[in-house]
Structure formats: C-alpha cells, structure tokens
Amino acid sequence: MKTIVLLCVGLLLAACAPNHSFVFLDQTAVDQGTGLVWSRNANLPGKPLLWKADDNVYSFIQKLNSDNYAGYADWRVPTREEMAELIAYAKSLGYERDKLETWPFQKLRQLGFINVRDYDYWTSTRQSPEEMWVADLAGGRVLPKSEAKPYCLWPVRGGSPAK
Amino acid sequence: MYGFICGNRGRLSAVLLGLSLLTSLAGCSTTAGIEAAGKTGWNQEGERILNKNVVINNSSLAGEIEVVDMKSALAGDMMKAQVSLRSRDRDTINIQYAFDWLDAQGMAVGGGTTVWKPFIVYGRETRTIQGVAPDPRGREFKLKIRETDD
Numbered sequence: 001m002k003t004i005v006l007l008c009v010g011l012l013l014a015a016c017a018p019n020h021s022f023v024f025l026d027q028t029a030v031d032q033g034t035g036l037v038w039s040r041n042a043n044l045p046g047k048p049l050l051w052k053a054d055d056n057v058y059s060f061i062q063k064l065n066s067d068n069y070a071g072y073a074d075w076r077v078p079t080r081e082e083m084a085e086l087i088a089y090a091k092s093l094g095y096e097r098d099k100l101e102t103w104p105f106q107k108l109r110q111l112g113f114i115n116v117r118d119y120d121y122w123t124s125t126r127q128s129p130e131e132m133w134v135a136d137l138a139g140g141r142v143l144p145k146s147e148a149k150p151y152c153l154w155p156v157r158g159g160s161p162a163k
Numbered sequence: 164m165y166g167f168i169c170g171n172r173g174r175l176s177a178v179l180l181g182l183s184l185l186t187s188l189a190g191c192s193t194t195a196g197i198e199a200a201g202k203t204g205w206n207q208e209g210e211r212i213l214n215k216n217v218v219i220n221n222s223s224l225a226g227e228i229e230v231v232d233m234k235s236a237l238a239g240d241m242m243k244a245q246v247s248l249r250s251r252d253r254d255t256i257n258i259q260y261a262f263d264w265l266d267a268q269g270m271a272v273g274g275g276t277t278v279w280k281p282f283i284v285y286g287r288e289t290r291t292i293q294g295v296a297p298d299p300r301g302r303e304f305k306l307k308i309r310e311t312d313d
Binding site: 054057 | 205207208209
C-alpha cells in the first residue's frame, strides 16, 4: 500500500514538473515546457562579465535588445529558479558526480546548445547587497556568490521572470 | 591654574593667533565658488547611474547661480559630463569654470592641471556646460565655478 502511495506521489510530481522539450533554431532554443526562449549560444558575450562595471551584464543585455538579437527585444538575465530548473533538467538526463561527461554543461552541449561553459553563470536573483545567486554549470549547483566577480551570461526571454 | 594661564598669556595668544591663521588658510584652499561633482556608479540592477553632489563655498555666487541638472554618458571609452546652470539674477553674470577629472579610485587623470575658462550667463537664463574626460580612466568629474576677478 505504502509503495502504491509513493508511486502515485511520484507520478503526480512528474506530471506537475515542466516537461522540457527543446526546439533548436539558428540563434535560439525554445523550451516548450516552460515557454522560455534561451539564446542557443550560452556564452554570447564571449567572456565573463561583471555586474557593476563598464561593459557589464546590464549594458550587454541592453545592447542585445537594441540590436533586436534573434528578432527579440526582451532579453534578460535568467532568474535563480529558471537556472536551477535548467540544471535540474540537465541532471535528469543522467548525472554522475564522478563522470565529467554527465555534468550539466556537457549534457546541455549534447542537447544542442553551443558554447556552454563549465563555469559560473549569472542569475538576476539577489541574495544580499553584496551577493547574487550564481549557477555553476559544472557542479550543477546554484549558490549565492559575490557580485564583485565576473561570471558568464546566458540570456533568456519569455516566461514570467518572478525574482 | 589661574597662575598658569596668567603666566603663559603671551604664549597662549601666539597659539590662538596661529590657529586662526591656519583656519583661514584652510578656508582659502577650496574653490571659492560652487563645485558640482558627479561620480559613476551602478545600481542593484547593474544600471549605470551618476552619484551627484553640489558643494557651495560662496553663498553670494550660490545666490546668483543654481546647478539645476547633471548628466553623464560614455562617448566611446570617454566619460562625457554635462552640467546645467540657471541664473537667479536679472543681470548678466561673468563666471569661470574648470573641470577636474578623476579615475574610479579618485586619483586625478589627464595631468591634474586645472584650466579655467570664461563663461557668461545672461539674466534668468539656463546654460549648459559640457566636458569630456581627457583620459579613458576618467569616471568622476568635478566642475568648479568661480566669479571672475573684475
């Protein structure tokens, strides 16, 4: 009986979780489960960016929007939840801590994203006046880290960016 | 105690005179006018902002001239500053202005030499002064305004 209840709960949770299915286009990847549109290139700036400096994350996103990158002008920094969800999906494809080829950045590359770095990525979620939540695509964790350091940026659009 | 003060009255007077002289000299070391300072900063979202500060060292000039707006932008790598002044006087005011430029750490850039330029503000008029940093490191400016000698 207990097993059946657990099985039902598991099935219910699986039904509630976003059913990720990516459609890859030339410059974007559409997540049909969440409605989010990710840039296909996971390292568009080509280098880690700072949060508070010249040529920072804000100005890069501004430029993407003024250039109408991939036909859209509403690019933004993903939230902590959106990054965590992407990492959870990548891990669900088979993650083993001891096998580098199963780490989130590798799984996302295998899916069809390009330039996914084994590095920390910005989220738009602030933890404190000095810390932001940062997604580590190598270890697959989202943790608060100093906003004074440079991290990679993976722009996203669509969805509901509740912080 | 009374005896000590009476006995050292001459020395105390000299010390007080020296202190008052130092105080008056220190007063002369700042610009005897208005200083409009702007420093580049970023808000929590990472948007570039300008932290503004106006220092008045000459109340008579401050009664005639008012700093109404300060803006800055990047022209390529160079910081550009714009300060708008409004005359409160009905007569023409002759002033001089000079920009000082500092880097993000507050160190002077561009040699640190101050070049004063003449400027005329007609009665009740609003005029704009613009300046460009002499060096790409410039991230802070100080516009100094003073009255002409005549």
